[in-house]
Amino acid sequence: MLENFKDFLLNGENLLFIFFSMLVIIGAVFLINLQKVVHMVIALATTFISLAGLYVLLEAEFLAFVQVLIYAGAMTILMIFGIMMTKHDRQNEEPKRPLHNGLLLLGSIGFFFIIYLAIQEAAFPIQEFTSVEENTELIGIDLFTWHVIPFELVSVLLTVAFIGAIIVAKREED
The missing domain is CATH 1.20.120.1200 (NADH-ubiquinone/plastoquinone oxidoreductase chain 6, subunit NuoJ)
Incomplete structure (x- = not known):
């Protein structure tokens, strides 16, 4: 080991x-x-x-x-x-709770120990993984060929939201 x-x-x-x-x-x-x-x-x-x-x-x-x-x-x-x-005013801080923090630390260590043991005992099957060389290029091709309508709708939605934010800011200024 x-x-x-x-x-x-x-x-x-x-x-x-x-x-x-x-x-x-x-x-x-x-x-x-x-x-x-x-x-x-x-x-x-x-x-x-x-x-x-x-x-x-x-x-x-x-x-x-x-x-x-x-x-x-x-x-x-x-x-x-x-x-x-x-505006962020400083509010009263919570009282320090050493017993609560100690129990939290003990629980966290126990949790990580259990996870560690579970991973050590697990049997993961070995599988062959083939990575695509140009995955970013393939995402771009897929986005601009098969999903071009949703892509354009999102760009229009963002433009409308931007214009709406400008209009709301102008009204508040007046």
């Missing part, structure tokens, strides 16, 4: 998987536990970018690009604008 673990760690792809997985978990835990909203958004962006790294490891470059562009970029900027536009 120790020999398999050494082989596992010598593979660079496995090390990158562990790195990105830990970043996803750490970002999610920080998102839940941080107090300031801006810090939460940074933790969320870290989680999104780490997920994009996992998509690259899975050879899904298009999904990784969309993850960075839409979620890590646009959603994070949208949240920061929302924070800047609203």
Whole structure:
């Protein structure tokens, strides 16, 4: 078993998987536990970018690009604008609960130990995987040939929403 673990760690792809997985978990835990909203958004962006790294490891470059562009970029900027536009007064903090936090830590460690044992005992069938070389190109061809009408309808919908937002902003200004 120790020999398999050494082989596992010598593979660079496995090390990158562990790195990105830990970043996803750490970002999610920080998102839940941080107090300031801006810090939460940074933790969320870290989680999104780490997920994009996992998509690259899975050879899904298009999904990784969309993850960075839409979620890590646009959603994070949208949240920061929302924070800047609203008023956030500091409210009373919750009292510290060391017993609750200790039980939460103990439960989390137990949960991960159970998951680890379940994965170690599982027998996964080995299947042959054939990766498509130009999957982004194939997605583009499929999008612009078979799904061109929904694609155009979404672009019209986004344009109408953008114009509507401008009209609403102009009315509020007057």
